[in-house]
Amino acid sequence: MAPSIRLSPAQQRALAERHRERLRRCVPWSPALRWKPELEIQGSTYQVLELWPGIAASDAPVDQLEPGQFVDSPSRRFRYCVRLHRAGHTLLTWWGNQVGTVLFDTDVIIPALYQARGPDDPGTGYWGETPWMSLTPAELLTLRPGTRLARGRTIVAGLGLGHQLIEVSRRIQVKRVILVELDQELVDWILPRIRPHLRKPLDVHVGDAYEILPTLRADVALIDIFPGYGDGFRRVAELADESPGIKRFWGWGTSEMTGRAQADR
Ligand SMILES: C[S@@+](CC[C@H](N)C(=O)[O-])C[C@H]1O[C@@H](n2cnc3c(N)ncnc32)[C@H](O)[C@@H]1O
Incomplete structure (x- = not known):
């Protein structure tokens, strides 16, 4: 079992304050934004292209989406869906050999393309666990x-x-x-x-x-x-x-x- 880390109340308060501070410094999105280990973006400015407008965004696992939340290719090898990414939750970013995080001050949508899992691919569901492509800031x-x-x-x-x-x-x-x-x-x-x-x-x-x-x-x-x-x-x-x-x-x-x-x- 992974060791659990117990934070003191003071540490918890410091973490929460740091998170609030990140939410306060959100800037408008631009694809020309310079990468930094911590990026904070105003969700209302994060406009991405929806190839199938009208698909409802969801944060459910890709294998559990309901009709209306995805479009599958004719042979069901590809699934297009729109991920609902919640305000304040972080996503990974990367730049060269560095890794960082990005967060938004509102919920945002992130279109994504999944591929069916091959017989030897790790995981359990029908769809691969990570998308082939998704319109995240990192991508x-x-x-x-x-x-x-x-x-x-x-x-x-x-x-x-x-x-x-x-x-x-x-x-x-x-x-x-x-x-x-x-x-x-x-x-x-x-x-x-x-x-x-x-x-x-x-x-x-x-x-x-x-x-x-x-x-x-x-x-x-x-x-x-x-x-x-x-x-x-x-x-x-x-x-x-x-x-x-x-x-x-x-x-x-x-x-x-x-x-x-x-x-x-
Ligand atoms: C990560 S996606 C590309 C995302 C794309 N840059 C975008 O902006 O949406 C990778 C693509 O490469 C294709 N692909 C993989 N191997 C390939 C190969 N050997 N030759 C041509 N296309 C390939 C996949 O089918 C997939 O469409």
Whole structure:
């Protein structure tokens, strides 16, 4: 059994005061916010795109959602839902090798995409315990250094909720976006919801980025296909070597780990 820690009344009061102090210093959300170990955000300013408007937000476990609280893909391999995140509760953030927390002063909604658990995946429910992608501050802040590199012909590898695809398409420096996504069902099911938000012509390649990217020509490739943050260093370097037609590569987590992500936000 894990050892229990008993706080003295004075320690409990100090913790509660510290929490209230964090709630008092909330600032408006911006994806250009500089990462700090403690972030505090005004919930009313945290506007995220709902791909299926009208889905009711819930904080129930993803396996226990009621009809009206989710949309499943045709074969039930993917579930879109909207997480209700409560005021004052913390969420993890990360930046390079540092970890922190963020909290909001009101309840906020966080759209999320879950994938069905594979037979060998740890856990017990039908759905994986952590989402494939969710629009948390941590995800939005750590995708931004890549999005800021986008220009000319930009490849976005990894569709997820289409967040980076949409952000890339909004940049005036970008002329054309090339999506590379492994999963045909995800593309057929979710891309029609994302397309109305895209502002540039889009080419779609369905297949393995490791095979497709070496055949493409582009100014930049933004890669977010790795299971964990910063996992992709070696794979991105290999892909860059194998892809002479692509001028510049970025992988999720890599710029923060080399300290080159916040210089000129
Ligand atoms: C974390 S999600 C991407 C989230 C996305 N950046 C966004 O802004 O919503 C990862 C995506 O990569 C895709 N993927 C995983 N492995 C891949 C591969 N080898 N080639 C292409 N896509 C892959 C997954 O199907 C998933 O859509």
